[in-house]
Amino acid sequence: MGTAIILIKLIAAHLVGDFILQTDKLCADKFSNNKAFRYRALSVHALVHAALAYLFVAQWNNWAVPLVIGASHFLIDLVKTHFKRKDLVGFVCDQLAHYCVIVVLWLIVFANHDYNQAAKILSANFWLIATTYIAVLSPTSVLIKSFIEYEKWLPTDASLKGLPNAGKWIGYLERILILTFIFTGNIEGVGFLLAAKSVFRFGELNRAKDIKTTEYVLIGTFTSFTIAIMLGFGVDWLMELNFE
Incomplete structure (x- = not known):
């Protein structure tokens, strides 16, 4: 169960990237009819998520985490913007898809493997509580x-x-x-x-x-x-x- 902290960190990184650091302009640009604006916004948003996942997980030699998170986020958001679903159904499907990627990534890379605990400064309970407080702010409002x-x-x-x-x-x-x-x-x-x-x-x-x-x-x-x-x-x- 020791690697559960990695899963919690990945969820925290997702909440920060999708709700706290995503501006209204960036969100609007993702749905723009201008393809240049749309792909730029999607790329910036995906890079932010990749960077946050890499920093939060703090497994500096593991490049699979930022690559999978960044690429999957780009593709999932691309599908969402293609169908222009800004309603509750689009929101729920989008979030479920991201969380499925996070869980599968964690299961494959961390769940049954050892990981470097040198970067483990704060406890799993701290991350769990912090992630919950983040979740009840902008994510819940949206x-x-x-x-x-x-x-x-x-x-x-x-x-x-x-x-x-x-x-x-x-x-x-x-x-x-x-x-x-x-x-x-x-x-x-x-x-x-x-x-x-x-x-x-x-x-x-x-x-x-x-x-x-x-x-x-x-x-x-x-x-x-x-x-x-x-x-x-x-x-x-x-x-x-x-x-x-």
Whole structure:
């Protein structure tokens, strides 16, 4: 089980490359009708992923990792942009394809082989927790947004209300707090957080003239809480398995 840390690092590298370091412009260029822009964006994005995988895994003599990650990322994203799938189905299929490559690569190269532990500075549990915190930020926000848009649950005037990006940061903070409560054994804090958010949202929902706005807020809140809680308890269980 000692090589499980490599799998966790590969997942962390993917999350950082696909969500934190991928700008809106780069994402838009990947779907551009201009082939030069599209292939340049795909190449840059693939190189970023290859570099991150190489740095995170820190097996300096193993070039299979950056080559496979970079090449597969280019090809998978090329297929996605060819079909121009920006919806929930495209997002899920794209992510599943990347994770399948990561798991197969890990199984072939690391799972049953020795690896150089000289670069192992931080524990597997640290990487597991760090990766989970990364996952509940932008990746979860993109998933929730894609889910709501796919189901056509977004009110027509929802974008006109509130501060710019405030909803995104509220989501970030609430999911970070949920994970922190779970990891520190203060589960009651999750209930307190939900109650507090309900109190603050009550006035807004009470004044809402359209029931769609109320349902939109509730769906977003419960989806956010559900993902964070499931990830928190899932990772808490994984840490008990002791990957060291």
